[in-house]
Amino acid sequence: MAEDGYPSVYVVDSHATLPPVPPKLSKGKRRAGVAQTLLFLLVSVALCGMAIEACFIYRLYKPESATSGSTSKLAGEDATSPIKMPSLDILPSKPVAHLTDGQDVVHENQTMAWSMDADPLLHEMDYKDRSLVIQKEGFYYVYSKVSFMDTNVFHHSVHLKTKLYIGKSIPLLKSRKYSEGSSNIRSNSYLGGVFHLYKDDALFVKVSNISKIVRHKSFENVFGAYMI
16 A cells, blocks of 8 residues: 555556467478378388288298198198198180090091090080080180101091981091101191081091001090180
8 A cells, every 4th residue: 555545656668578379380391290190000010000900921831731730740741741732613705625535545447546544624525436426506716736657547536426417427527648768756636716606516636547646645645626
């Protein structure tokens, strides 16, 4: 209290400066901060994804190796021996056949036979009496290859039996090889062509001399057809 009961008079200095105001963040700095935070989150998510993927890969391959090892031991086989992987059964979209020669087959006269023990490919086609039997009408590419010891004369042909022509077979493809003298040199003949075939048509391969056929490898003599 001032003297005489009157309140004291405070003097205000008009020239005094106000306290400083905290600076505001600019828009550029705010955006930079948000971008850094977002980048950090993305990197963290990527690292987590890589860690999870590594765990899945480890679990995927680890049990297989353990299982294969235990299987070999139970079977009494050497652990280092190769293990055959199961093949996928993928069916062709159209009829197809591919046959090879084999020691289990017996050729008859001039007609070649084909092995059923050498994993033949037969899809929507049958093999009967040394012949491929068509089950579905359409255009087919027919082929045959034989290996033989070269002689003076050698014939190789593909024939057709059909209900449309009763009697003798119809030659579809044929090759003739003539040479001077008996050279006994290994040679081969390949035939191929496109034909319109009907259901139950039968295709077979003939040669002039069965005894001249080379039969060391199954893939040296092949016969097949596929729909186009």
